[in-house]
Amino acid sequence: MPDAAAIKETVERYVRAVVGDVDGIVALYAEGATAEDPVGTPPHVGLDAIRAFYESSPSALSAELEEVRVAGDTAAFLFRAVVQVGDEKREVSPMDVMTFDENARIVSMRAIWSRDDVRPA
């Protein structure tokens, strides 16, 4: 079981890396990890698919971790990101749920948000 401090550190690094650092994001994931963003869409399985997903996603201009909770091998957190979409800046504020391996690498990520959570920034 990873400790809570190590999990929080991974979450903080994740939110910092969301600002265009795809290598930094992928380094936080474990081999064979899954990412489902948003929940209800087909999960991206394995590091290559996860890398391709982040490379194809709109780049965040800024991102801020607002709340994080850890229990056992699981974290849930709320963050706000400003994203450039064409000529517009939009703010999105998902809640992500992640599970972690014993090295506090991400084994699964599920992002819970919808269009209702996207606003002009």
Place this chain on the structure above:
Amino acid sequence: MPDAAAIKETVERYVRAVVGDVDGIVALYAEGATAEDPVGTPPHVGLDAIRAFYESSPSALSAELEEVRVAGDTAAFLFRAVVQVGDEKREVSPMDVMTFDENARIVSMRAIWSRDDVRPA
């Protein structure tokens, strides 16, 4: 798939019912549902076990829904509850993750919080 509005309604009713209304809470769960609170402890499986869990938990004096996100059949939400523990009032602010059946009844509940998230109220 339940619709997002129905899921949000269940989440709102859940947070209102946390204030001592065990019947109200149990009515929101589906047959055979699971509740893991906090994550990492053995899940309560089925309505009888779920009822016993809520009956044995400290009663909340007040509870407020702060943030809720819905995607697919899943919701994540942050709420704050003031709980009476002996002579003391304490505030706890978990993030819960729930999945729902097509009638927006709770199929699984996982509460993500630790002692770090409990404060004197």
